[in-house]
Amino acid sequence: MLFLLRLLLLLAPLLDSTAMASLLLLLVPYSLALNPALTSHTHPKPALAVKPAVAQIRRASAPPVLAAAGSGAATASTPGGAPLTALLVGLWYAASVVCNQSSKKLLAGALGAQTLTLAQCVVASACVALILVALRLFCQLFLDGECAFAPVSITTRAQLIDTAATAAAFLGGFITLNSCVRAMHVSLVMVLRALEPLTTLALGAALFGANVPLRKAAALLPVVAGCACSAVGPFSATAAGLALAALSNVCFSLRGLLGKRLSREHGAGALESFFHLCVLGALFQAAILAVGGGAAAFAPVASAVSADAALVALNGASFYAYLQLSWVCLGRMSAVSHSVANSLRRPVTVVAALVVAPAALSPLNLVGIVLACVGGLVYGVL
Numbered sequence: 001m002l003f004l005l006r007l008l009l010l011l012a013p014l015l016d017s018t019a020m021a022s023l024l025l026l027l028v029p030y031s032l033a034l035n036p037a038l039t040s041h042t043h044p045k046p047a048l049a050v051k052p053a054v055a056q057i058r059r060a061s062a063p064p065v066l067a068a069a070g071s072g073a074a075t076a077s078t079p080g081g082a083p084l085t086a087l088l089v090g091l092w093y094a095a096s097v098v099c100n101q102s103s104k105k106l107l108a109g110a111l112g113a114q115t116l117t118l119a120q121c122v123v124a125s126a127c128v129a130l131i132l133v134a135l136r137l138f139c140q141l142f143l144d145g146e147c148a149f150a151p152v153s154i155t156t157r158a159q160l161i162d163t164a165a166t167a168a169a170f171l172g173g174f175i176t177l178n179s180c181v182r183a184m185h186v187s188l189v190m191v192l193r194a195l196e197p198l199t200t201l202a203l204g205a206a207l208f209g210a211n212v213p214l215r216k217a218a219a220l221l222p223v224v225a226g227c228a229c230s231a232v233g234p235f236s237a238t239a240a241g242l243a244l245a246a247l248s249n250v251c252f253s254l255r256g257l258l259g260k261r262l263s264r265e266h267g268a269g270a271l272e273s274f275f276h277l278c279v280l281g282a283l284f285q286a287a288i289l290a291v292g293g294g295a296a297a298f299a300p301v302a303s304a305v306s307a308d309a310a311l312v313a314l315n316g317a318s319f320y321a322y323l324q325l326s327w328v329c330l331g332r333m334s335a336v337s338h339s340v341a342n343s344l345r346r347p348v349t350v351v352a353a354l355v356v357a358p359a360a361l362s363p364l365n366l367v368g369i370v371l372a373c374v375g376g377l378v379y380g381v382l
Contacts (some may be wrong), residue, residue: 015358022325085332088325093345095322097352102315103178109307110300114289116315117171119301121282123186123316128275128324135271150269154276159266163273166258167280169292173251175285176244183241190346192245194227197343200253208257214337220336222375223343256338258311270328277327278320344376 106116134153139147154160180189197220204210262273289297305312330338347369 001085019020037351038042052078055153085329088329088332089341091342092329093348095318095325096345096347098318099315099322100349101353101356102311102318105311106304106308106315107178107182108301112300113182114175114285114292115297115300115304116178117174118282118285118289118298119304119312120174120316120319121171121278121285123313124320124323125275125278125282126280127317127320128299132271132275148381150267152272152275156266159262159268162258162266163264163276164280164355166255166262166273167277168284169251169255169258170277171281171284173248173255175288176251180241180244180248183238183244188241189229189245190350191232192242193249194224194343194346196252197336197340198224199249200256203250203253204257208261210257211334219375219378220340222371222378223340225373226368226370226375227343227346229364230350230372232362232364232368252342256330259327260334263331263375274324274327340376344372347372 103116106119107113111119135147136149139145139149154163177189177193180192201210201212201217201220204212259273262268263270268276286298326338326342329341333341350365351369
């Protein structure tokens with residue numbers, strides 16, 4: 001916590017007042033979640049009574065067996081094993097491509113980085129709420145209520161603190177990422193975001209006591225280098241953009257590490273946890289906008305909805321799908337493995353962008369994509 005506060009103070013001359021207020025507000029839940037007096041105890045998982053006939057339905061919401069940060073890939077007890085994890089990662093990447101392309105169009109209009117984040121959180125909250133209601137109705141109507149679901153509500157003060165901290169990291173990552181995209185070229189953003197696995201390793205060791213073998217840590221270096229090469233292109237760097245990219249990596253790494261602890265200690269299902277993150281993220285973002293600009297700060301959202309409601313809905317739904325699948329994948333692998341998968345997603349988004357808007361792919365780009373994929377494979381084997 002002290003390290004993050006010092007980092008913000010060093011970067012203060014590079015950021016505007018709204019960005020500083022947003023990031024300082026998001027640090028409050030971190031200080032609570034990292035307080036040893038509040039986190040030294042563990043919380044037992046709720047019992048899940050499920051009949052074999054409905055086990056497959058329940059798996060959509062049940063928390064899988066989680067590995068500690070820095071451990072290997074999904075364990076043998078993870079439902080579906082590696083094949084299902086690979087399918088989920090593919091769907092995650094596809095939803096990310098749709099979200100990125102629609103976000104570019106919306107940011108070119110009236111929406112700014114923070115108003116876009118608010119719209120995405122609101123639509124995502126509605127999407128996951130509909131899915132939760134549909135699952136419970138299906139269970140009640142067709143399976144005689146034999147499914148046991150994790151509670152939607154947050155039941156303890158400790159769970160609220162841990163969830164708020166994870167939601168703050170979740171929101172802070174997207175505020176800084178969207179602001180970074182506006183400050184400099186997307187290619188450079190992708191290069192800097194590829195450093196997230198190393199940020200996760202550093203924060204995991206410093207704050208959570210994670211221990212990763214040296215050979216696994218070394219396997220991350222070609223992944224980072226490959227992702228950087230695959231995203232090389234024309235860009236213009238700014239000091240504020242570099243600072244925001246660094247903070248974005250910190251926030252997303254904390255989101256992964258805190259998310260693992262949240263699932264491990266409180267036993268909330270993937271859907272329920274993500275619903276909490278979206279709702280709290282929307283509330284945090286609304287509070288930031290209200291403090292920074294009052295009621296007028298919400299005008300761009302209303303304007304964008306009235307001008308192109310379909311695009312806003314598509315962007316919010318793909319935002320939900322991409323992050324929900326990311327959250328589900330996080331529950332099936334370690335936090336560092338999740339960061340690696342997130343890094344490998346970037347070459348995919350580069351290739352998808354070239355398909356949408358064809359351009360020459362340099363030999364360095366091709367080498368980078370191959371290097372990143374091979375590095376990810378080596379990391380998974382070690």
